[in-house]
Amino acid sequence: MSAPRRVLLLGATSGIAQAVARVYAAAGARLALVARSREHLATVAADLVVRGAEVVLQRTADLCELERHRTLLAEAEQALDGLDVVLVAQGALPEQQACQEDPRRAVASWDVNFASAATLMEAAAERMVVAGHGTIGVLSSVAGERGRGANYVYGAAKAALTAYAGGLGQRLRGTGVTVLTIKPGPVDTPMVAGRAINPRLLADVDVVGRRIHRALERGERVLYVPGKWRWIMAVIRALPIRLFERLRL
Amino acid sequence: MGRSYGDSCLNADGPVLLTRALRRFIAFDADSGVLRSEAGTSLGEVTELVLRRGWLPPVLPGTQFVTLGGAVANDIHGKNHHRAGCFGRHVRALGLRRSDGSVSTLHPGDPLFEATVAGLGLTGLITWVEIQLERVPSGWVEAEGIRFRSLEEVEALDDASRDTHSHTVAWIDGLARGRSLGRGVYFRGNLAEGPATPPARPAPRSLGFEAPELLLSPFLLRTFNALYDHLPRWRSRTSVWKFFHPLDALGSWNRLYGRRGFFQHQSVVPDMEGIRALLALTSTRGQGAFLSVLKRFGPLSSPGMLSFPRPGWTLALDLPNRGEETLACLDEMDAVVRTYGGAIYPAKDARMSAETFRLGYPQLDAFATFIDPAFRSRFWSRVMG
DSSP states (O other): OOOOOEEEEETTTSHHHHHHHHHHHHTTOEEEEEESOHHHHHHHHHHHHHHTOSEEEEEEOOTTOGGGHHHHHHHHHHHHTSOSEEEEOOOOOOOHHHHHHOHHHHHHHHIIIIIHHHHHHHHHHHHHHHHTOEEEEEEOOGGGSSOOTTTHHHHHHHHHHHHHHHHHHHHTTTTTEEEEEEEEOOBSSGGGTTSOOOGGGOBOHHHHHHHHHHHHHHTOSEEEESTHHHHHHHHHHHSOHHHHHHSOO | OOOOSSSTTOOSSSOOOOOTTOOOEEEEETTTTEEEEETTOBHHHHHHHHHTTTEEOSOOOSOSOOBHHHHHHTTOOOTTHHHHOOGGGGEEEEEEEOTTSOEEEEOTTOHHHHHHTTSTTTTSEEEEEEEEOEEOSOSEEEEEEEEESSHHHHHHHHHHHTTTOSEEEEEEOTTOOGGGTTOEEEEEEEEEOOOSSOOOOOOOBOOOSOOOGGGGSHHHHHHHHHHHHTOOOEEEEEEHHHHHOGGGGBTTGGGGGTTTOEEEEEEEESSHHHHHHHHHHHHHHTOOOSOEEEEEEOSOOOSSTTOOOOSEEEEEEEEEOOTHHHHHHHHHHHHHHHHTTOEEOGGGOSSOOHHHHHHHOTTHHHHHTTSOTTOOOHHHHHHHO
16 A cells, blocks of 8 residues: 555535545545635535545635635645645636626636636645645636637636646646646536536536546646547637637537 | 436426535444435445445445435335335434424434435435444355246245345246246345455446337347346356346446336235236236336335335336326226235336325325425325325
8 A cells, every 4th residue: 555645625615626535535545625614614524534534634714815825735734744736626607797797706706716726836836846746736627728708707717727837837847746737627516506507518526536536646737527628629729710709609 | 316217306397406416424433334424425325435344235226326315215125125124214313404494303203204204305305314334244245046937936935035035036027928927037145255355336337329219129128038037047146236236237228218218117015916917917918018126025114104115015117108008007007006905106106196196105194294395396296286
C-alpha cells in the first residue's frame, strides 16, 4: 500500500468536488474540505468518513475573501502533513439576464468563478513549489470555450480561468507541480437543478468524479469530461462567427 | 432512480421529488452492522460499501438500482423472505419530513412508522434510513439451479430447501402450455466462505437502443425461456452481484420490450392453486411472459400497514404491452387473484382497479389517515380517486 494521498478540496460541497472526494475517500485518502456552509460541510464529511477516508478535516470559509487564501493553504498543508492534490472547485451558475441588468451581480459571479479560483491556484502553487511536488486541479468549463448568448457571463469567467490555469501550468514547468484544467460539460449536480437543460445532456456526476480522479493521479493537463466535449467544442470553436450567431446553441 | 414499474412514483399534473441527490452515508458501525444513510442512496452503493467489511443489506431485490427510501416505501422483499421477512423488518429508524415543516425520527412501533413502511411515499419525504445489516462470510454465494417440470415439483423442492437454504426463487417458463405448464428452474443458495476480497461491482452494460418488436415475437420468447429450461442441474460459487441482481446483467433490459414497453403483474396468493390458475390463464391468452418469477413468502409478518408480502406464493410476470388485449388479460388475472384471496403489489402496478386494491389491503382506511395532505401520486389518484 502506498501512503494515503493528501487532498485539499476547495468548494468541497460542490457536486463535482464531492464526487471526486468520494473516490479519494474510498482509497483511504487524507482529506481537507473547505466550504461556506458548516452544516452542509458536516454531512459531506460524515459521508467521506464512512467511505473510508483516513482523515477528514473541515474548515468553513468564504473563498471570496482573498486574504484568507494563504492561511487556508498553510493550515491544510500542516494538518494533512503535506499536500499532493489541491482541487479548486467553487463555482456558481449565475443567471445571465440578471447579470446583464445588474453589473454588481456580474462582478460577484466573476469573483466566485474566476478571481477567487485564480488566486487560490496561485496560493497552492506557492506552497507546492516549495515542496517540489503536487497537482493543482481547477474546475473550469466547456462554457469557457466560446461565449454564447445564453450564458456568456459565466462563460467569460471560465474562459479567463482556463487561460489562467494554462499560463500557470506553463510557468510551473520543471518545478514538479502540474496544473490540470478540467472542462466538464453539463453535469447532473445541484448547480444545474431547475435550469432549462436537456436531461439527456447531463452527465452522471460519479462518472465525472472518477474521470477527474484518474486525470489528477495521472498528471494530465487538460480534461474534457465526458470526453465527447473535446470534439463538440472543437467544432463549435471552428464555426465562422456569422454562422455561430445564427445558431441557438 | 426513475426505475419503478408502475405509477406510484408518477404525479399526473404535479411535481415529482427526485431523491438521488440525497445519497450521503451518515454513519456505519462495522462492528454492529448498523448503517444510516440518506434515502436516495442505492442498495448497490450500500452493498459496495459494506461488503468489504463483511456485511450485506438484509434484503436484496432483483436489481441493485433501488434507493433506501424506495425500499422502505414499497417494503421490498428478496429471495430470503422465508428467513428474513421484508425490508421494513430491518429498519431501525428513519427520518421523515412532512409538508407542515415537521421533521421527525420514526421507530418501529410508531403508528407513522407503520404507515410509512410500504406507504408508497405518501406519508411525507423519507430523508434517511437506518438499517441493521446482515453478517456474511464473504461476497460469494454457493448457488444451485435445479430444473423442474411442474408446480408440484417446485413446491416439493421448496419444502425440501427452505430450512437448508437462505435464498430460494424459481423462474417459470410462462409460455409453456398443456403438459409442460409450470416447468422452470429453481434456484437456491447460501452465503458461503470465499476469497476475502469481495467481488467487484460490475459496470452495467447498456442495450443502448430500443429493441424492435420482432425481438418479442412469441417464437423468440419461447426460445429464450427454453434455453433456461434446458440447463442441466448445476451448482457453482457465484458473486452476490450476479446471484442477487440477475436483472442488472444487461443495463437497460426493459428496452428489450421496445417502445411500447410492458406491464408487470405481481401478485401473492395463499397457495399453489392460485398460481396454477394464473399460469393457465396467461398461457391460454397467449400473453407470453418473458420472465416469470415465483417465490414462496414465509410466515414472518411485515411491519407496514400496506405491506405486500404475506404467507403464500408470489408470482411476477412481465407482459409485453399489446394494448387492449393485454389490459383485458391483466383484469382477468386480477379476478383470479381476488378469487383466491390474494393481493397485487402496488410497486409494480399501473392499472389495477380500486376494488382489487381495497380487497388486498384491509388496513387501507387506517393508512389513509397518515397521508401527508401535500403528497399524492398517480397510483393513489387512480385507486382512491
